[in-house]
Amino acid sequence: MSDDTVRQDDDAPKVRKTTAEWMKQLTPEQFYVTRQSGTERPFTGPYWDNKLIGRYDCVCCGAPLFMSDTKFDAGCGWPSFFQAVSPDAVRELEDNSHGMMRTEIRCRACDAHLGHVFPDGPPPTGRRYCMNGHAMTFVHGGRPPVASDNAESGHD
Numbered sequence: 087m088s089d090d091t092v093r094q095d096d097d098a099p100k101v102r103k104t105t106a107e108w109m110k111q112l113t114p115e116q117f118y119v120t121r122q123s124g125t126e127r128p129f130t131g132p133y134w135d136n137k138l139i140g141r142y143d144c145v146c147c148g149a150p151l152f153m154s155d156t157k158f159d160a161g162c163g164w165p166s167f168f169q170a171v172s173p174d175a176v177r178e179l180e181d182n183s184h185g186m187m188r189t190e191i192r193c194r195a196c197d198a199h200l201g202h203v204f205p206d207g208p209p210p211t212g213r214r215y216c217m218n219g220h221a222m223t224f225v226h227g228g229r230p231p232v233a234s235d236n237a238e239s240g241h242d
Contacts (some may be wrong), residue, residue, distance in 0.1 A: 100195050105121070113220075116220045119220040123199040126164075134164055137156065138224070151171055151217075153228075160214055165216075168210070175193075176215075198221060199218075199220065202214060
């Protein structure tokens with residue numbers, strides 16, 4: 087089989103399941119947030135006040151998303167980060183719902199809705215990734231992902 091037969095569009099989710107499969111895997115709150123683009127109420131979801139050292143992964147597919155050393159208290163009631171674990175971890179989409187212009191953040195691996203990003207975060211990025219706690223799991227002491235063996239090697 088050639089490489090061309092297994093390649094996917096960069097924005098196409100790599101993890102795909104039916105609605106029934108997602109519903110079986112996720113809690114009702116997780117399903118609402120990640121698969122129906124919902125938003126948990128501020129100060130009610132997990133991790134908004136978590137101060138432990140570790141990594142935040144996608145609740146749907148386990149993909150690494152954020153590290154605790156990029157988390158900060160934005161005072162908004164949702165877990166907030168100034169940077170994703172890698173540029174390939176998330177993707178940004180224009181979101182004009184609810185009469186607002188925002189930038190939605192989705193998991194690049196499974197297309198789970200995670201939250202939104204705003205231009206009012208701290209240095210060094212000036213960004214505030216405002217995430218739904220129900221969209222993530224926390225890996226205590228988790229380390230950043232290691233560059234994959236599939237990274238560009240400079241060969242044609």
